[in-house]
Amino acid sequence: MGKIIAITNQKGGVGKTTTALNLSASLALANEDILVIDSDPQGNLTSGFGIKKEDMKAGLYEVYSGKASIEDAVLQTIIPNLYIIATSMDLFAAEIELLETQERENLLKLLLKPLKEKFRYIFIDCPPSFGLLTLNALVAAESVIVPVQCEYFAMEGLSILIKLLWRIRGNFNETLDIEGILLTMYNRHLALSRQIADDVRRVFKSKVYDTVIPRNVVLAESPSHGKPAVLYAPNSSGAQGYIALAKEILNENNLLF
Template sequence: MERTKTDFPVPAPLKQHGPARIITLCNQKGGVGKTTTSISLGAALAEYGRKVLAIDFDPQGALSAGLAVNTHEATTIYDLLLNGKLEPREAIQPTGVPGLDVIPANIDLSAAEVHLVNEVAREQALARVLRRVSDDYDVILIDCQPSLGILTVNALTAAHGVLIPLESEYFALRGVALLIETVEKVKERLNPALELDGILVTMFDARTLHSREVYERVIEAFKDKVLDTVISRTVKFPDASVAGSPITQFAPDHPAAEAYRHLARELVSRGAVA
């Protein structure tokens, strides 16, 4: 079942910035391209003149590392979650991409689950932090850890939309139903405004029958929730991560960089980003 690909228009410049639409990138399966997508989509949106804040919400700190952002001795998202008196702007760091900023994370964040357990309205901790900076940005991207624990629930509670990167591999498909069930529960109980912005097929390899079959099954199951953009598998992504640079800067003319620009244009066209 071949979809006709749309070429979305280059978005018009914005006359003013903010308030941000907050998008959580989550999938409880690891290694599906959440961090790569957070970095590359953020950089592509910044290229189109959007002011972007990326939140590293994974104790492994891969997003911070992938943008060559310092996490040692830095104020991190963990500090902001635990100390309401801290000014969130103190934690924001610029990146090598104009228009893209980051609030970093490090291994300290793994202790947040324990600390938040006894907090009042613990699911709202991240929302309280982001509320104080959202007027400065057009979009805030939250890169979640691969789990459905309290941190991911916090990210979903703070967000307007969810973007699910889905590896084009059979076992990846099985977990998506559980993830969507979690999204529905958060929508019902904590955040009625939450929407599924789309499912992004990643690590696609058109040469293999398996990849093509999984893609067809994803479209069958989720129909128009599956984004038009498909991210193909390439060694350029790990190379860019090692260089601490998004693919759009590391290899600007590579098809993978163009795919993320296509994703940025698609999300603007769909109204998920201003």
């Protein structure tokens, strides 16, 4: 049975979508069957795979609103065994409509049940805010990957998020766990980057991935070409960082890369 992992941080610009894009691609290139869900109405993950609205038979909004089944929304990406449930700006409406829905925090969990057997991992890319879309993702997920930018205020934002996750665990999802904390946008030449990385490791210890994602222009550039960095420039330091992360995750779960 597959594992559902939300990629979340209420702080914007920390590398959530970049992580969803490149980690899912790296695992798929390692011959794992992967599904990634774009739960951010901005749709950056969708466009990062080169998918346009006209390419979508249905998106996440149509699934939430009952206009399409979740199976109808699954779309193959440019990587053979990597699939996406894409989204568009219509998803903004889902947050309002969910307010009037019974079991509104459990809807995504129920919708994903038919797909869990089909994929090794299901990743949910969350919006940079806490609302019903993020709550649905955290209730559906078994664990979370938390990207943390190696810059000022990182520890403060991380502490707030951890308190929020434990509240979700206490009220909605008692099995929710931290899959790992991922240090992103790391610059080894900057003392601040090194200090933030050391502080996060000191506080959260084994929950922090060994892999660190460097600040790399390719990671920002590749989505404009509709490709993850691991396809666009596989030898770049950013792409190599996500390939290393995929290996680390597979090793932790006793799977061969």
